Amino acid sequence: MNAIPQLFFDAMSLGGIYAMAALGIALIFGVMNLVNFAHGEYIAFCVFALIVPSTDAVAVMFIGKAPAILLIPMLLSIGALVAVASEFFVFRHMRNSTPVAMMISSFALGFVIQNTLLLVYSSRPKAVSLWPELNKPVSIVGASIPLLQIIVIVTTLIVVVALALLLKRTRIGLEMRAAAENFTMARLLGVRANVVITGAFALSGALAAAVALIMVTQTGVADVRMGGQIMLVAFIATVIGGLGSLPGAVAAGFLIGAASVILQGFLPLEARPFRDAFLYTLVIAVLLLKPDGLFAPRSSKPRV
């Protein structure tokens, strides 16, 4: 009876997480032609930044102890800092490399971050209880929805609108859009490459931190491997959305979230364990029909 609203909120909140992760990847791809596979590890890093560094099974809150009003900006800054640092120490030195070489070094960077986390925190998943009260259900349109789902949906909308405003209304936003379309031309007009790229990494890292906060609240677990899973889905979303297209990344993130919730809800019971196989079959079908993605950026070629 209340299954439909339930499904709707499930789909929107899952899609929101995917959309935010996909945005983080699309932003970097836009300005650098880099598919940054370390993005998932930024998420994991932010999750572990919440707890005291130790290999103990029980997680002790560290930054996670701070009240939300401090914790949220702190973690967003940490995410931005990690991403900016990785640009400064790794990708900045590869500006003239091929996209494949950059992609491979992003894998390498991801492994370095992951193994550092393993070393410091051990490989055992730890229970982390951040804002547990947010998982209490509230009742909306006859369905019982965890408050967190509503927060996730609202957060995603705020993030998307804020990012759109930043890109549309500010100087740095204009420069980022120009650089994403034609980096050399933007530089010829005086746009500073380093400023734009650092800005994109900072935004991308902050998005990773937002995803980290949501995931850890939702699952209550800190796991070194948690970045890989979401990175895969987010990457697929950016490809389906048309690499480099920000609206495409958001739309595709929601689309994948919805598809995965619908498959979960409507597949026969014995087929449910293979949900992801069905999901990826859909992905392949989309890419066969539209190899450039559903929302490939408009061509800048003149009409005449």
Next chain:
Amino acid sequence: MSKLGVFDVAVRYGKVPALSDVSFTVEEGERLFISGPNGAGKSSLLKAICGAAPTSHGRIEVDGDVLNGRSPEAIARLGLTMVPEGREIFGTLSVEENLRVGTGIRRDKSAIETDIAEVYQSFPILGERRHSNAGALSGGQQQMLAIGRGLLTNPKLMLVDEPSLGLAPNIVDQVYETLVNLQKDRGLTLIIVEQSSARAARVGGRMVLLRGGKVVGDGDAAKFAESDLLNEAYFGQDNSKETA
């Protein structure tokens, strides 16, 4: 500002040389045409000046500032602007956003709005479509936008690469009229790549002739139009591979 000196400059792409031993100077307020056949190195020369292509040898100076090794964004801050071959308009940005991209380097922020109004006055169609995507403009309109966009950086020296490419003759007339007027009003130094020597002669100015990456002539454009040097540059028999 904006006496340009190019001394013994070479540009290569990997092992392939595109320019060698190129030298010439341009005085403030002068109009210089660069001409020569396809592949002569005209675009490479402009790119080397504005920092989009690295030089492998030689020196480029603007009023004593050495440009070699500087980033394009640093060179733009010295008052050089590029209107590149193929216009390179930002097609996903609106017309007005295209004009504003290059205004970040200006100190005279108050003059930006007047300059934008001036561009719209010169090209009313750009004003009418200021909020549309620039990618939807026609080739001629995009050329006007590219010139306007360069102008909005408040340059002293403007490099324009083949503005007539792919445009109908009457539109080309309009583009040149605009460039000449701009130069008159603002005292711009202009370097224009133009394949048609007849066109260059009609507009008037000095001409540097390139062929196979080398300077093969330097003088009054009108004189070139009548001389054999042009024919030789375009159809000559030596090792330039583009002459067939």
